Amino acid sequence: xxxxxxxxxxxxxxxxxxxxxxxxxxxxxxxxxxxxxxxxxxxxxxxxxxxxxxxxxxxxxxxxxxxxxxxxxxxxxxxxxxxxxxxxxxxxxxxxxxxxxxxxxxxxxxxxxxxxxxxxxxxxxxxxxxxxxxxxxxxxxxxxxxxxxxxxxxxxxxxxxxxxxxxxxxxxxxxxxxxxxxxxxxxxxxxxxxxxxxxxxxxxxxxxxxxxxxxxxxxxxxxxxxxxxxxxxxxxxxxxxxxxxxxxxxxxxxxxxxxxxxxxxxxxxxxxxxxxxxxxxxxxxxxxxxxxxxxxxxxxxxxxxxxxxxxxxxxxxxxxxxxxxxxxxxxxxxxxxxxxxxxxxxxxxxxxxxxxxxxxxxxxxxxxxxxxxxxxxxxxxxxxxxxxxxxxxxxxxxxxxxxxxxxxxxxxxxxxxxxxxxxxxxxxxxxxxxxxxxxxxxxxxxxxxxxxxxxxxxxxxxxxxxxxxxxxxxxxxxxxxxxxxxxxxxxxxxxxxxxxxxxxxxxxxxxxxxxxxxxxxxxxxxxxxxxxxxxxxxxxxxxxxxxxxxxxxxxxxxxxxxxxxxxxxxxxxxxxxxxxxxxxxxxxxxxxxxxxxxx
DNA sequence: GCCGTTTTCGGCCCGACTGTTTTCAGTCG
Numbered sequence: 001x002x003x004x005x006x007x008x009x010x011x012x013x014x015x016x017x018x019x020x021x022x023x024x025x026x027x028x029x030x031x032x033x034x035x036x037x038x039x040x041x042x043x044x045x046x047x048x049x050x051x052x053x054x055x056x057x058x059x060x061x062x063x064x065x066x067x068x069x070x071x072x073x074x075x076x077x078x079x080x081x082x083x084x085x086x087x088x089x090x091x092x093x094x095x096x097x098x099x100x101x102x103x104x105x106x107x108x109x110x111x112x113x114x115x116x117x118x119x120x121x122x123x124x125x126x127x128x129x130x131x132x133x134x135x136x137x138x139x140x141x142x143x144x145x146x147x148x149x150x151x152x153x154x155x156x157x158x159x160x161x162x163x164x165x166x167x168x169x170x171x172x173x174x175x176x177x178x179x180x181x182x183x184x185x186x187x188x189x190x191x192x193x194x195x196x197x198x199x200x201x202x203x204x205x206x207x208x209x210x211x212x213x214x215x216x217x218x219x220x221x222x223x224x225x226x227x228x229x230x231x232x233x234x235x236x237x238x239x240x241x242x243x244x245x246x247x248x249x250x251x252x253x254x255x256x257x258x259x260x261x262x263x264x265x266x267x268x269x270x271x272x273x274x275x276x277x278x279x280x281x282x283x284x285x286x287x288x289x290x291x292x293x294x295x296x297x298x299x300x301x302x303x304x305x306x307x308x309x310x311x312x313x314x315x316x317x318x319x320x321x322x323x324x325x326x327x328x329x330x331x332x333x334x335x336x337x338x339x340x341x342x343x344x345x346x347x348x349x350x351x352x353x354x355x356x357x358x359x360x361x362x363x364x365x366x367x368x369x370x371x372x373x374x375x376x377x378x379x380x381x382x383x384x385x386x387x388x389x390x391x392x393x394x395x396x397x398x399x400x401x402x403x404x405x406x407x408x409x410x411x412x413x414x415x416x417x418x419x420x421x422x423x424x425x426x427x428x429x430x431x432x433x434x435x436x437x438x439x440x441x442x443x444x445x446x447x448x449x450x451x452x453x454x455x456x457x458x459x460x461x462x463x464x465x466x467x468x469x470x471x472x473x474x475x476x477x478x479x480x481x482x483x484x485x486x487x488x489x490x491x492x493x494x495x496x497x498x499x500x501x502x503x504x505x506x507x508x509x510x511x512x513x514x515x516x517x518x519x520x521x522x523x524x525x526x527x528x529x530x531x532x533x534x535x536x537x538x539x540x541x542x543x544x545x546x547x548x549x550x551x552x553x554x555x556x557x558x559x560x561x562x563x564x565x566x567x568x569x570x571x572x573x574x575x576x577x578x579x580x581x582x583x584x585x586x587x588x589x590x591x592x593x594x595x596x597x598x599x
Numbered sequence: 600g601c602c603g604t605t606t607t608c609g610g611c612c613c614g615a616c617t618g619t620t621t622t623c624a625g626t627c628g
Binding site (some may be wrong): 053055056057058059060062063088089090091092093094128129130131132133151163164165166168169172216227229232249255256257258259260262272274287288290292297298299300302303308309310311314548 | 607624625628
């Protein structure tokens with residue numbers, strides 16, 4: 001099983017933690033949901049190599065998905081003796097295993113399998129075109145235990161001698177084996193969208209092409225994408241495939257069939273183009289957008305109605321009864337159209353059945369941006385330049401929130417400079433029309449759980465964002481002590497980029513969201529979705545949990561220049577994935593209404 | 600391994616592409 005986007009629900013950073021060595025998290029003082037999920041993913045991989053019952057394997061993967069979609073920490077659920085089997089896909093046995101992992105730090109079932117199958121064997125699954133069956137043959141018949149072993153065996157021509165293997169397989173493995181490490185890398189949604197949308201725009205130039213759309217995880221607006229999917233309708237698939245093959249972003253064509261072409265882009269990411277007849281566009285778009293888990297439920301529902309859904313349409317017997325649009329496919333199985341951002345098999349079907357699908361927030365709903373920097377700290381533009389740029393983008397109000405002094409590298413402000421800065425802001429505000437400017441501060445929560453600026457200074461601010469920048473690797477207890485102190489500080493309005501993670505580069509702090517969100521709700525503190533594509537912090541799961549607590553969410557760009565506002569859409573996408581409506585997002589309100597939400 | 604107002608047993612989504620094959624298994628999405 002390759003770790004593509006449809007497969008693992010756990011984070012990229014967990015991925016490396018997972019394969020680099022022990023799956024046991026020594027750095028945490030509680031067991032993270034993602035880590036438990038990664039245990040079950042690994043167990044599923046090992047069982048697959050062993051040739052276990054595929055439905056048993058799927059049960060482990062389903063369990064892993066549920067776990068990583070659960071905001072409440074399983075650690076807490078175990079210690080408060082909650083019934084884990086109430087989680088979808090968690091039955092008696094998985095509940096028992098979770099309990100074991102949390103209470104003992106051991107996972108007997110996983111450890112037993114790991115003894116039988118070395119970690120290097122699992123690495124082979126990451127090679128394109130190599131799955132559990134082939135790996136099983138490599139390990140059991142040739143005794144290969146690592147990628148290096150496999151490479152040597154290919155070079156020695158050992159593989160081609162095996163039954164069912166040939167020269168081409170050997171060549172393909174040799175070609176892809178060095179890419180195996182790179183394959184696991186996912187690109188940010190920003191990078192994914194840029195590439196996919198460029199190619200979509202190009203395909204639209206092809207006269208024969210009728211409709212083109214981005215699909216896949218990119219259309220669902222996941223934080224990162226493992227590959228790209230594009231769907232087109234055309235009576236003849238040839239022209240769009242030729243055009244894609246010749247596109248300057250494309251490096252090589254990996255596969256080409258009658259309806260499907262797979263290419264590798266120069267950036268290393270792979271892209272699938274699928275060409276279908278117009279009567280199938282909706283069905284194919286649904287199928288190609290995923291998620292896999294969402295599609296399985298749709299197909300199951302069709303089956304219950306004696307219908308069949310595939311990428312060509314909805315069929316009753318031989319007769320196609322829907323497929324031209326996504327709306328008619330959903331309608332055929334008794335569902336309203338579900339926005340792509342919600343298609344993760346979390347709560348969307350429950351909402352759809354109850355008629356309570358949220359009307360998701362959009363970029364045009366956003367009226368204010370409440371996190372940005374100027375030349376006073378590490379920004380590239382002045383107060384006035386930022387305000388003009390914000391106004392040009394249609395914003396009605398902004399908050400200037402430069403860094404506090406602890407962030408010395410960014411020229412953070414002490415009390416004296418900050419007070420002068422606020423005077424400068426007030427001067428700009430006085431001479432500008434059409435946009436309001438709040439005097440804010442992005443104040444560090446120091447390692448010892450005190451604030452970087454004194455209360456009397458914070459009290460003068462219109463808007464205080466409290467953030468962690470340093471000491472992110474502190475034990476969870478200390479992290480929580482810091483966050484709780486900030487939440488309880490009477491002058492703090494919001495927690496910014498809560499975990500401090502940098503997607504794909506840096507693990508976030510060990511935050512207990514159950515405790516934090518409860519405290520935020522009790523103390524009328526808002527939570528930020530930082531829109532920068534490398535942060536997107538809160539993530540979708542925790543933003544949804546914040547909404548459940550009634551906590552107002554603010555989507556902020558954290559702009560450091562006049563171009564910084566462009567990332568707003570990524571923050572909105574994250575909010576949409578969390579199921580947030582404009583009601584849930586505080587900066588969709590007018591400044592007057594927004595101020596009423598402040599404590 | 601999970602699940603269930605038809606079920607506590609018998610189901611568990613569906614098709615394209617490739618390579619190795621004379622009809623299919625493995626992989627992938």
